[in-house]
Amino acid sequence: MTISWMPVVYIDIFGSALTVCIALLCAHASWQWSKQKTDDIFRQYIFLLTMAIVCFAISRSFGHLIKQILLLNDMPEIWKQISPFSGAINTATFIIIFAFGIYFHRVQRVHTEIEEYRKNLESLVLKKTEQMEETNTALHNEIAERVQAEKKLKQSHITLENVLDSSNPLCITSIDFEIVKANKAYREIWPKTSTKEGQGIKCFESRPGALCHTDDCPLQQVINGKEKVTVESVKQNTQKGTNTFIISARPFRDAGGNLIGVVESFQNISARIKAENAKAELIDELQEALDKVNLLGGMLPICASCKKIRDDKGYWNQIETYIRDHSEAEFSHGICPDCAQKLYPEFYNKVDKIISDRKK
Numbered sequence: 001m002t003i004s005w006m007p008v009v010y011i012d013i014f015g016s017a018l019t020v021c022i023a024l025l026c027a028h029a030s031w032q033w034s035k036q037k038t039d040d041i042f043r044q045y046i047f048l049l050t051m052a053i054v055c056f057a058i059s060r061s062f063g064h065l066i067k068q069i070l071l072l073n074d075m076p077e078i079w080k081q082i083s084p085f086s087g088a089i090n091t092a093t094f095i096i097i098f099a100f101g102i103y104f105h106r107v108q109r110v111h112t113e114i115e116e117y118r119k120n121l122e123s124l125v126l127k128k129t130e131q132m133e134e135t136n137t138a139l140h141n142e143i144a145e146r147v148q149a150e151k152k153l154k155q156s157h158i159t160l161e162n163v164l165d166s167s168n169p170l171c172i173t174s175i176d177f178e179i180v181k182a183n184k185a186y187r188e189i190w191p192k193t194s195t196k197e198g199q200g201i202k203c204f205e206s207r208p209g210a211l212c213h214t215d216d217c218p219l220q221q222v223i224n225g226k227e228k229v230t231v232e233s234v235k236q237n238t239q240k241g242t243n244t245f246i247i248s249a250r251p252f253r254d255a256g257g258n259l260i261g262v263v264e265s266f267q268n269i270s271a272r273i274k275a276e277n278a279k280a281e282l283i284d285e286l287q288e289a290l291d292k293v294n295l296l297g298g299m300l301p302i303c304a305s306c307k308k309i310r311d312d313k314g315y316w317n318q319i320e321t322y323i324r325d326h327s328e329a330e331f332s333h334g335i336c337p338d339c340a341q342k343l344y345p346e347f348y349n350k351v352d353k354i355i356s357d358r359k360k
């Protein structure tokens with residue numbers, strides 16, 4: 001009894017075709033799975049291993065299909081020539097699969113180490129990020145505080161400028177006698193405070209005075225060690241001529257306490273001196289007038305009989321002598337009508353008759 005070989009051939013062809021389809025589906029599924037996490041090395045390894053097995057399955061299946069097709073078409077010689085190459089391809093594919101299997105554990109270990117390193121790196125990055133956030137918060141707070149401090153400093157500077165410009169003339173002079181800064185009140189009196197190049201001019205050039213280039217100069221006294229100097233000096237005022245000022249000087253120091261200059265304020269007392277002089281003159285005039293008025297003031301003890309006046313020493317003086325000594329009055333002697341009639345009746349009667357006749 002002879003059994004036909006054709007069913008086996010058909011089964012082999014169908015099985016080979018089914019193997020190719022299953023291999024392609026496995027390749028597609030593996031590719032989709034690996035794309036879900038492209039950074040997962042283990043998934044990439046499984047994808048490559050799957051592709052190697054798929055290649056082996058396709059190679060084996062194509063080999064069977066080509067063999068059966070050639071044998072069915074009575075071309076066994078061609079198959080004999082192709083079969084060694086088909087076998088070599090299958091062997092190479094198998095070696096690749098074997099190599100993947102050998103290095104699977106090594107790849108897995110490397111992948112585990114990489115994952116651990118990645119986790120540690122993520123933890124380190126998270127920790128550093130938190131530290132950076134804390135640093136950024138602190139820096140932001142510091143910047144905000146600095147901005148606020150700058151605003152307060154600017155406001156304080158503006159306030160100081162307003163205070164300085166609304167007070168007496170003020171100026172800061174360096175120990176080299178150069179004007180460093182002057183307020184508005186100062187510049188109104190002495191406009192020249194700097195050169196054309198913007199450098200400060202010498203103080204004795206801006207406000208020349210009697211104390212300049214002497215040991216009594218306020219700046220020189222501060223340099224010599226005094227903490228406070230108050231002097232009165234005549235200064236040349238370019239706007240109003242010569243004026244008298246009370247100058248108050250104090251040391252101007254840097255943050256380290258080193259003397260770098262002097263702060264001077266100027267109070268113009270010319271009007272006050274003029275008023276005081278006028279007041280003194282008026283007082284002198286009033287005192288002189290009062291002395292004249294009070295020459296004969298008070299109670300005068302006078303004799304009821306002879307009319308002599310007793311002075312402060314207890315002596316009795318003629319009335320004309322006392323008045324002459326206590327006033328600016330001068331006397332000229334004469335005789336009144338009553339006394340003339342009493343002392344010289346004959347002469348008085350003749351004179352009186354002559355006067356009466358003339359009146360008629």
